[in-house]
Amino acid sequence: MLGLTIVILLPDLAGVCRYRNITMNQTSSVTDRARLLYKTQIGWRRHLHQYPELSNREFKTTAFIGKVLKKCGYRLMKVNYPTGVIAELRGKDKGPTVAIRADIDALPVTEKTAVPFKSRVPGVMHACGHDVHTAVALGVAALLAEQRNGLNGNVRFIFQPAEEMPPGGAQYMIASGAMKGVDVIFGLHVEPQLQVGKIGLRDGAVFAANFDFDVIIHGRGGHGARPNLGIDAIVVAAEVINRVQHIVSREIDPIDPVVISFGEIQGGTARNVIADTVRLVGTARWLSEKLNGRIPSMITRAITSICASYGATCEIVDIGCYPLLKNDPAVNAIYRRNWEKLFGKGKIDLTDPVLGSEDFAGYLERVPGSMFRLGIMNKKIKADRPWHSTFFKVDEEAIFYGTALLTAATLDYMENGGK
Ligand SMILES: [Zn+2]
Ligand SMILES: [Zn+2]
Numbered sequence: 001m002l003g004l005t006i007v008i009l010l011p012d013l014a015g016v017c018r019y020r021n022i023t024m025n026q027t028s029s030v031t032d033r034a035r036l037l038y039k040t041q042i043g044w045r046r047h048l049h050q051y052p053e054l055s056n057r058e059f060k061t062t063a064f065i066g067k068v069l070k071k072c073g074y075r076l077m078k079v080n081y082p083t084g085v086i087a088e089l090r091g092k093d094k095g096p097t098v099a100i101r102a103d104i105d106a107l108p109v110t111e112k113t114a115v116p117f118k119s120r121v122p123g124v125m126h127a128c129g130h131d132v133h134t135a136v137a138l139g140v141a142a143l144l145a146e147q148r149n150g151l152n153g154n155v156r157f158i159f160q161p162a163e164e165m166p167p168g169g170a171q172y173m174i175a176s177g178a179m180k181g182v183d184v185i186f187g188l189h190v191e192p193q194l195q196v197g198k199i200g201l202r203d204g205a206v207f208a209a210n211f212d213f214d215v216i217i218h219g220r221g222g223h224g225a226r227p228n229l230g231i232d233a234i235v236v237a238a239e240v241i242n243r244v245q246h247i248v249s250r251e252i253d254p255i256d257p258v259v260i261s262f263g264e265i266q267g268g269t270a271r272n273v274i275a276d277t278v279r280l281v282g283t284a285r286w287l288s289e290k291l292n293g294r295i296p297s298m299i300t301r302a303i304t305s306i307c308a309s310y311g312a313t314c315e316i317v318d319i320g321c322y323p324l325l326k327n328d329p330a331v332n333a334i335y336r337r338n339w340e341k342l343f344g345k346g347k348i349d350l351t352d353p354v355l356g357s358e359d360f361a362g363y364l365e366r367v368p369g370s371m372f373r374l375g376i377m378n379k380k381i382k383a384d385r386p387w388h389s390t391f392f393k394v395d396e397e398a399i400f401y402g403t404a405l406l407t408a409a410t411l412d413y414m415e416n417g418g419k
């Protein structure tokens with residue numbers, strides 16, 4: 001725990017869900033309504049940005065989201081987890097159930113931007129744009145609530161905690177019944193390499209499968225001048241690190257992108273003492289389904305054999321993994337036609353897959369869906385820094401675009417049943 005007292009100041013929620021006289025039967029009106037809501041959404045986003053909460057500690061964020069949704073007439077479902085919100089709006093007419101997922105957690109990053117709504121929580125920052133995802137989903141919830149009597153189906157919002165921390169919050173939302181009766185799921189992720197006013201789409205694999213693991217190497221301590229009497233865990237660790245890199249360069253088909261990285265190494269106590277224990281913290285990522293299961297076993301084999309050759313022992317701890325995230329082409333087609341209807345042709349990029357991982361993949365193992373990338377780049381305001389950067393910034397206009405698209409896509413799916 002950080003031991004911080006976080007004071008949350010709720011922005012004025014008045015005005016949300018009041019646009020009752022504007023009909024949304026035509027997708028053209030979606031942009032008008034999204035524009036009306038935009039300022040309120042900016043308030044939500046800036047509030048969340050100022051009071052970010054780490055994975056699994058999103059208590060104030062959860063309360064905030066619940067409050068907005070209740071005000072819009074949503075029924076909150078029971079969540080068997082301390083954080084996260086699942087809410088449903090049932091339309092007047094029978095029809096499919098569309099789920100929309102937004103992740104809500106922040107990162108242990110110190111914000112160094114100069115925005116006036118900079119994080120007020122030391123060492124914690126919304127540096128992956130989950131505050132934007134939340135503001136967009138809340139906006140869609142508000143707009144659809146106004147349309148309630150015209151909806152041919154139901155919409156379920158999943159505000160998911162702990163995306164940033166494997167094993168991830170998706171499984172807890174699913175275990176709470178989030179996907180029960182759901183026909184399709186929509187998701188988004190902000191993209192700092194894509195100009196604001198554009199979206200990125202790609203069919204198939206877009207986010208990697210991963211295997212997060214810790215390695216604890218047990219050697220035998222001794223005097224630094226008599227290494228022959230001990231088993232030097234640091235030397236073993238050095239060889240383990242090199243050997244594991246050879247999995248990527250020598251054992252995997254060069255056509256298949258794979259990365260294995262160690263992000264932490266701990267071991268040793270003094271210059272003249274042979275270290276008896278070293279801990280390595282690693283992650284492996286890949287984009288090809290045929291590598292599922294193979295990479296963890298390759299890593300395990302390589303590490304145990306190196307350790308055994310020195311007479312050391314090791315533990316390999318499976319921290320968790322996210323499946324491969326594969327976008328459904330039919331759902332991408334819904335995004336594409338609605339985006340083009342709203343904003344014209346030529347503003348959709350074919351985004352490259354990345355070796356980052358996303359537990360949205362967990363929902364996609366159950367129903368078809370897709371995660372589109374939402375452009376947030378604007379070099380004039382320096383909104384072009386990568387995810388997780390201390391200088392991460394967003395052109396907030398993206399909130400309008402994301403809200404309009406998801407609202408239109410949801411209505412489209414309800415009208416046409418995904419066809
Ligand atoms: Zn992230
Ligand atoms: Zn993220």
